Amino acid sequence: MTHSGNVNAPDEELAMHYAREFYGRRQESNRLWVVPRDAIAELDDPDLLKPPFDRSFKKPGGYIIKHKLEAAKARAVSEESG
Amino acid sequence: MPLTEPMPAPTYDPETRAALAELLLSLADDEFVIGFWDSEWTGIAPMLEEDVAASSIAQDEIGHARALYELLADLTGDEADRIAFGRAAGDYRHAALLNHARGDWAFTVARRFVYEHADAVRLEALARSSHEPLAGLATKMRREESYHLMHFDLWLRRLAESSGEARSRLEAALARCLPEARSVFTPLAGEARLVEAGILPEPLDALRIRWIERVTPLLSELGLPTPEAQAPEPDGRTRRTDEFRWLHSEFTMVAGSEEGALW
Numbered sequence: 159m160t161h162s163g164n165v166n167a168p169d170e171e172l173a174m175h176y177a178r179e180f181y182g183r184r185q186e187s188n189r190l191w192v193v194p195r196d197a198i199a200e201l202d203d204p205d206l207l208k209p210p211f212d213r214s215f216k217k218p219g220g221y222i223i224k225h226k227l228e229a230a231k232a233r234a235v236s237e238e239s240g
Numbered sequence: 241m242p243l244t245e246p247m248p249a250p251t252y253d254p255e256t257r258a259a260l261a262e263l264l265l266s267l268a269d270d271e272f273v274i275g276f277w278d279s280e281w282t283g284i285a286p287m288l289e290e291d292v293a294a295s296s297i298a299q300d301e302i303g304h305a306r307a308l309y310e311l312l313a314d315l316t317g318d319e320a321d322r323i324a325f326g327r328a329a330g331d332y333r334h335a336a337l338l339n340h341a342r343g344d345w346a347f348t349v350a351r352r353f354v355y356e357h358a359d360a361v362r363l364e365a366l367a368r369s370s371h372e373p374l375a376g377l378a379t380k381m382r383r384e385e386s387y388h389l390m391h392f393d394l395w396l397r398r399l400a401e402s403s404g405e406a407r408s409r410l411e412a413a414l415a416r417c418l419p420e421a422r423s424v425f426t427p428l429a430g431e432a433r434l435v436e437a438g439i440l441p442e443p444l445d446a447l448r449i450r451w452i453e454r455v456t457p458l459l460s461e462l463g464l465p466t467p468e469a470q471a472p473e474p475d476g477r478t479r480r481t482d483e484f485r486w487l488h489s490e491f492t493m494v495a496g497s498e499e500g501a502l503w
Contacts, residue, residue: 165289175391176289179296 162187170194256437259430260371261316262333263440265323266428266477267362268308269334272324273484274355275301276491277342286345293391294348300384307381311373321502325495329480329488336423336473339481343413346399346406350413352392354421354455354467360389361451362424370438393458400462411464418467422448426476445471 162181167173170192177192201207252260278298285291309320337355342348363385366378399410425448434440449469456466495501 166287167289171394172289175293175387175394178387179289179293183296 159191162190164195165192252437255430256433256439257315259428259433260439261312262428262430263434264308264312264315264374266333266335267366268305268312268323269332270338270355270359270424271301271308272305273332273334273338273487274351275299275305276487277338277340278348278352280342281348297388297391300388304381304384307377311377314373321495325492329485330478332480332484332488333477335420335426336476336479337417337420339479339484340416341483341487344409346409347413347416349392349395349399350410350417352388353396354414354417355424356385356389356392357455358421358424358447358451360385361447361454365441365447368441370441374439396458397462400464414459414465418465419470421451421467422470422472423476424448424472425451426472426474428477448472 162177165173165176165180167176173192173194174190177190181187182190275298278294278301281294281298282291285294305324306320309323312318312323313320337351340347340351343351360382363378363382367375367382369375369378396410399406401407425444427444428434431440431444435443448471452467452469459466
């Protein structure tokens with residue numbers, strides 16, 4: 159789901175028609191959701207969205223397992239030979 | 241590039257072929273002329289959003305006209321561009337309802353409302369045409385026209401339910417458009433033959449009665465005048481106005497500047 163943009167319209171019915179014209183008439187959309195501006199709840203507190211501590215482990219690239227894998231391999235080999 | 245799938249043209253006797261050509265020309269000219277009139281809202285519609293919507297609907301109609309002119313060109317061995325831009329103003333066969341300039345927004349809404357419903361009734365019938373290329377095109381056009389219908393039903397209600405100027409302008413516009421709307425169903429010279437061949441599945445007069453049944457409920461609900469059952473005048477597709485002659489000089493200007501050029 160992507161925010162496509164906004165339209166000015168007096169009510170939901172015309173907003174739908176205009177959304178279709180602005181964001182759907184070039185066959186670029188599969189579905190459109192149209193909501194009135196005052197129905198949008200906003201969250202913009204930086205402490206909640208960008209907390210100060212390291213959160214890199216929540217990303218796929220943030221957790222380096224290369225050394226752990228090497229150690230595990232070495233352990234497996236030594237256990238086999240032992 | 242043709243917009244429609246090339247299909248082997250069925251062989252008709254000369255009278256049926258001429259009648260079919262007349263039907264296709266009337267359909268194409270209706271869409272072409274209303275498309276050109278309403279394209280004149282580009283840049284000056286009541287609000288930016290409606291400017292885009294009205295222009296896009298006008299473009300749809302030009303697209304439909306193009307596909308219809310191509311069907312006609314296939315039938316008669318002509319060229320779509322030549323038919324669209326190469327005729328004298330008196331040779332166009334659009335309904336007299338479309339002879340007038342776009343007028344104010346209320347006039348455009350009133351004319352669109354009566355025309356879109358007439359077109360919907362007509363396309364529903366043509367989707368069952370025995371002339372397969374036409375049935376296929378009508379089916380395709382209906383998918384776009386259903387939105388046009390929604391859009392102008394919505395605008396009719398909006399203007400009717402507003403107080404003061406919008407409502408009175410709409411009433412004045414309907415007083416002009418309702419009696420002339422019947423021109424869309426003007427009988428064609430070869431109509432009996434088209435009905436017999438199943439090319440036109442129902443006579444235009446039956447479609448006109450259905451159109452009245454279709455527009456009357458919403459107009460009555462809004463306390464607006466409703467159409468009368470009067471039959472169309474015989475010159476409903478031949479009489480022309482100075483307004484149309486002006487439009488004709490506009491839309492043929494570029495094509496006329498270099499005769500025979502390919503665009």
